[in-house]
Amino acid sequence: MWVWFAKLGSPKWFYEISGRWLPWMSGAMVLSIGFATVWALLFLPPDYQQGYTSRILVVHVAVAGTSLAFFPLMAVAGAITLVWKMKLADMVAKNAAPIGAWFSFLTLATGSLWGSVTWGTWWEWSDSRLVSMLFQFFLMIGVISLRSALDDNDQSARACALLAILGCINVVVIKYSVEWWNTLHQPASAVTIGGGDVNGPEFWVVTLLMILGVYLFMGISLILSTRNEILEREKNAVWVQEIANDS
Amino acid sequence: MKPHRRNRLALILFISFGLSVTVGLTLFALSQNINMFFTPTQVAQGEVQPGQAFRIGGMVKEGSLVKNELDLAVRFTTTDFVSDVPIAYNEASGILPDLFREGQGIVAEGSVDAFGIFQATKVLAKHDENYMSPEVKAAMDAAKLLNADESDLVNEELTK
Structure with a gap:
């Protein structure tokens, strides 16, 4: 098991294996996001209350759900960096932050659009779900700034790992804000399997497909930027020189 | 390790x-402080000081909505099915959201006046987490109506 763990930490090994994954992931992403988009725009039934406005839920739920994955990912990667000093883990943590910031922003933007139509407001400072998500966006910006504020790479990696752990606690707050406190935002929907019921398959199958596609997009973005980082940090290694000479 | x-x-x-x-x-x-609004029951129990600005959240009571077309004044009652609080709003300070209707969850911002009426400066509509197509909603309503009829019949049988 430890051999496998050590292997995973090798940038060269990761560069090679991720290069083999990328075409499959990209294909699956294009298929799932493409199919889900067409389905959501053309065939998703209107909600009895909100009409066609509810179609934005497909994008909003997918983006919001994915945005919650970043801080746990960064915290686990950060902990591995702190304990085992694995170079690859720190590269993943570093490159996750900007992508996570974009996902948090998109969550706020799509939610704002939805809220402006259904609630009658773009933004409510008093809603804990909205504010905790904004806090996540700011924390992401904080992690990015902290990373570039410290020159020493080991030091910035350690500081960012601690901030990522704080971000993890916030993820729990975001998730349960709608249950712990009363909010304008609705709680998470419980899906039903059979037809003819609330939140039936006609709503969640397409949403699930979009979630899958967006997670793939997240994975691909992260892999691509991490591969860049690997080449940058290992530019003096022989195997990177060979790649450079081949192309 | x-x-x-x-x-x-x-x-x-x-x-x-x-x-x-x-x-x-x-x-x-x-x-x-993190809670967004007070419920009508909390207001009825005097958890809010008179004249204090706050938010109230509840359902628009069925049959309570009155709109004055001349001065755009809106009156309705909000309820949590335990207590009721009457709310006055004027659409001149902002059109009500499309989702605003009787039986709908709302959050209103304002304060209670001397007559015990909540003078709202802003009214937002809530929506729940249950999405349904109009067909499913109609079918469920029909089924509910049918059940109600049947239980009425049972009740009639019992009263005989």
Whole structure:
């Protein structure tokens, strides 16, 4: 098991294996996001209350759900960096932050659009779900700034790992804000399997497909930027020189 | 695992635990302020000072909505099915959201006046987490109506 763990930490090994994954992931992403988009725009039934406005839920739920994955990912990667000093883990943590910031922003933007139509407001400072998500966006910006504020790479990696752990606690707050406190935002929907019921398959199958596609997009973005980082940090290694000479 | 690594992992877990407890206790202490609105029951129990600005959240009571087309004044009652609070609003200060209707959840901002009427300056519509197509909604309503009829019949049988 430890051999496998050590292997995973090798940038060269990761560069090679991720290069083999990328075409499959990209294909699956294009298929799932493409199919889900067409389905959501053309065939998703209107909600009895909100009409066609509810179609934005497909994008909003997918983006919001994915945005919650970043801080746990960064915290686990950060902990591995702190304990085992694995170079690859720190590269993943570093490159996750900007992508996570974009996902948090998109969550706020799509939610704002939805809220402006259904609630009658773009933004409510008093809603804990909205504010905790904004806090996540700011924390992401904080992690990015902290990373570039410290020159020493080991030091910035350690500081960012601690901030990522704080971000993890916030993820729990975001998730349960709608249950712990009363909010304008609705709680998470419980899906039903059979037809003819609330939140039936006609709503969640397409949403699930979009979630899958967006997670793939997240994975691909992260892999691509991490591969860049690997080449940058290992530019003096022989195997990177060979790649450079081949192309 | 090497001792120095085990120590560092323990330190990280300790810090995470400490931070969680701190954040948890802070949020618990602030929970009254984090709640977005008071319920009509809380208002009825006098948890809000007279004249204090606050938000109230509840359902628009069926049959309580009155709109004055001349001065755009809107009157309705909000309820949590335990207590009721009457609300006055004027659409001159902002059109009500499309989702606003009887039986709908709302959040209103304002304060209670001397007559016990909540003078709202802003009214927002809530929507729940249950999505349904109009066909499913119609079918469910029909089924509910049918059940109600049947239970009425049963009741009639019993009263005979």
